[in-house]
Amino acid sequence: MIPISHYDPMSRKDAILTRSQVEGMIADGRTIFIVDGRVIKADAWLRYHPGGDKAIMHMVGRDATDEVTAYEFLFDQKNKALTELRPSNRLHSLEARQHMLKFQIGRIEGRWRNFLPPIQGGQFRRRSQDAKRPQNGRYEETSSSSSSSLSGSPLFDAIEESSDFGNRGRTPALHTSSSISSLSSIESPVVEYKSKLSLLDARTQGEIDLDLVKYPALDPTTQDDIVRKYRVLHGKLQAEGLFQCNYTAYFIETCRYIFLFGTFLLLLHHGWYAMSGLFLGMCWHQLVFTVHDAGHMGITHSFNIDTVVGIMIADFIGGLSLGWWKRNHNVHHIVTNSPEHDPDIEHMPFFAVSHRFFDSLRSTYYDRIMTYDAFAKWVIRYQHYLYYPILLFGRFNLYRLSWEYLILGQGPKQGPAWWHRWLELAGQVFFWYWFGYQVVYRSIPTAASRWAFVMISHMVTAILHAQITLSHFAMSTADLGVNESFPQKMLRTTMDVDCPEWLDFFHGGLQFQAIHHLFPRMPRHNLRRTQKLVQEFCKDVEIPYALYGFVDGNKEVIGRLADVGRQAAILAECQKTIAEKGDLGHH
Numbered sequence: 370m371i372p373i374s375h376y377d378p379m380s381r382k383d384a385i386l387t388r389s390q391v392e393g394m395i396a397d398g399r400t401i402f403i404v405d406g407r408v409i410k411a412d413a414w415l416r417y418h419p420g421g422d423k424a425i426m427h428m429v430g431r432d433a434t435d436e437v438t439a440y441e442f443l444f445d446q447k448n449k450a451l452t453e454l455r456p457s458n459r460l461h462s463l464e465a466r467q468h469m470l471k472f473q474i475g476r477i478e479g480r481w482r483n484f485l486p487p488i489q490g491g492q493f494r495r496r497s498q499d500a501k502r503p504q505n506g507r508y509e510e511t512s513s514s515s516s517s518s519l520s521g522s523p524l525f526d527a528i529e530e531s532s533d534f535g536n537r538g539r540t541p542a543l544h545t546s547s548s549i550s551s552l553s554s555i556e557s558p559v560v561e562y563k564s565k566l567s568l569l570d571a572r573t574q575g576e577i578d579l580d581l582v583k584y585p586a587l588d589p590t591t592q593d594d595i596v597r598k599y600r601v602l603h604g605k606l607q608a609e610g611l612f613q614c615n616y617t618a619y620f621i622e623t624c625r626y627i628f629l630f631g632t633f634l635l636l637l638h639h640g641w642y643a644m645s646g647l648f649l650g651m652c653w654h655q656l657v658f659t660v661h662d663a664g665h666m667g668i669t670h671s672f673n674i675d676t677v678v679g680i681m682i683a684d685f686i687g688g689l690s691l692g693w694w695k696r697n698h699n700v701h702h703i704v705t706n707s708p709e710h711d712p713d714i715e716h717m718p719f720f721a722v723s724h725r726f727f728d729s730l731r732s733t734y735y736d737r738i739m740t741y742d743a744f745a746k747w748v749i750r751y752q753h754y755l756y757y758p759i760l761l762f763g764r765f766n767l768y769r770l771s772w773e774y775l776i777l778g779q780g781p782k783q784g785p786a787w788w789h790r791w792l793e794l795a796g797q798v799f800f801w802y803w804f805g806y807q808v809v810y811r812s813i814p815t816a817a818s819r820w821a822f823v824m825i826s827h828m829v830t831a832i833l834h835a836q837i838t839l840s841h842f843a844m845s846t847a848d849l850g851v852n853e854s855f856p857q858k859m860l861r862t863t864m865d866v867d868c869p870e871w872l873d874f875f876h877g878g879l880q881f882q883a884i885h886h887l888f889p890r891m892p893r894h895n896l897r898r899t900q901k902l903v904q905e906f907c908k909d910v911e912i913p914y915a916l917y918g919f920v921d922g923n924k925e926v927i928g929r930l931a932d933v934g935r936q937a938a939i940l941a942e943c944q945k946t947i948a949e950k951g952d953l954g955h956h
């Protein structure tokens with residue numbers, strides 16, 4: 370007799386879902402992504418997620434395996450060889466990964482072809498009636514999709530596969546500026562200027578074309594090979610212990626922090642206010658690197674311990690919000706250098722790293738239009754001259770963003786990160802008490818020396834802002850679409866800075882941004898050792914590895930800003946002339 374358990378239908382979580390079924394659910398507003406062949410529906414979890422809702426929203430319809438998982442090799446002691454490759458708990462803790470399984474609603478078969486997520490403009494077809502509950506481990510197809518009677522069937526999926534009929538959104542194609550196209554109704558006197566304007570559109574396509582030539586092809590075989598080798602590399606790094614924290618290195622960092630902070634206090638005590646501000650600024654500059662590590666859970670890899678370390682430094686000592694930074698930074702790591710989605714390159718009206726910002730793009734991170742208004746039109750023309758002066762005020766802007774985040778409660782209010790906001794608010798009170806009241810108000814006697822102290826301490830940290838922008842501002846902002854693999858995208862949009870080893874402390878790990886983007890949880894003191902392995906990987910998969918000296922990197926950034934500034938000037942000139950000559954034409 371067959372045991373009764375053998376009659377049980379396959380668990381609902383193991384039901385095989387087709388691509389069109391997943392599409393239908395996303396069209397109905399569900400938050401669905403794929404991890405390790407499992408279909409995860411995260412609707413109920415979105416507002417509790419410690420990584421922020423936007424990080425998940427950029428993964429909807431996509432295979433998020435490489436973004437949410439890290440890999441490790443098992444080491445066969447007997448044969449002294451690397452054996453099985455399996456997911457590790459480095460990126461999401463074991464508990465988080467187990468928690469994720471609670472949201473599993475099915476599985477997929479074979480290779481997943483990514484959709485463009487709704488937040489990025491992807492369009493999804495609704496199914497007129499959704500599939501029934503699974504029977505025998507497979508959802509029954511009962512009705513047609515609203516757009517095709519074959520939808521949901523294997524045949525339909527096959528047609529989609531060959532025709533790329535799936536979800537439509539903005540594909541890597543010529544991007545036509547609304548402001549430019551609206552001018553096309555104006556006639557002949559302005560033909561010359563219109564041809565100049567069309568050059569701007571050609572540049573967008575030009576950047577995409579250049580990337581398509583410089584980087585490996587986007588076909589599944591090539592990209593799958595890159596992903597496979599990237600996972601193997603990840604496993605090798607794990608096996609070599611490169612994800613283990615180097616606590617001795619942190620001890621040395623701590624000595625440096627104590628020296629800088631102690632010198633600041635000493636000079637303050639002796640009335641050398643300007644010099645004292647300089648040392649406080651240098652101390653903040655250095656401390657931020659440890660906040661960056663902690664924010665990535667790259668020190669102890671414990672979510673709670675690293676978060677507390679980060680909040681203590683960022684909020685209590687620096688007056689900035691770790692929560693704001695994490696929310697911002699997690700998105701930056703997922704949609705690096707995308708003008709519409711990456712907050713790290715969205716600095717309108719002060720900087721535009723692509724002429725696409727002239728279109729008054731909508732930021733999905735800030736949920737607002739980044740208006741290319743009269744002020745922006747003027748500033749962007751001179752942005753290469755204004756770059757360093759504006760960076761001097763960067764830290765003041767960080768206060769604004771931190772308070773906005775904490776006061777408006779933009780972080781998760783429930784779930785594992787519910788307490789962060791309260792600890793951060795306590796940190797803000799503490800900071801303004803010791804810095805604002807005790808140091809600036811009580812210890813410094815005159816308004817002039819207070820002003821000098823505050824300005825110097827804050828402006829010194831401009832170096833950090835230059836270091837942050839350096840890795841991305843000069844790199845590609847082109848969107849190569851959903852078929853590009855995670856490692857290729859990271860290496861295409863990020864560059865490293867070459868510096869002697871003794872200067873590593875000064876750059877705080879930010880000089881290895883490309884490596885950091887590939888392995889965000891890797892402790893910064895191991896990045897240099899990893900560089901060689903990444904270079905070998907790049908050579909193997911034929912992805913160019915961008916490496917510049919600090920000065921050359923700065924020149925690249927200034928060159929890019931000047932280039933976009935020139936385009937802004939051309940656009941302004943054309944618009945003016947078209948308006949004048951167009952008017953004349955009418956009269």
Ligand code: HEM
Binds near residue numbers: 472699
């Ligand atoms: C239902 C699905 C998910 C669950 C249950 C989940 C759960 C968690 C949990 C519990 C943490 C805290 C750290 C830990 O304990 O490991 C976390 C952090 C994080 N998650 Fe997720 N997650 C999910 C999906 C995603 C997705 C799709 C992404 C996008 C790539 C993502 C990105 C992150 C990031 C970047 C962090 C770090 C947060 C920080 O330290 O600020 N997660 N997640």
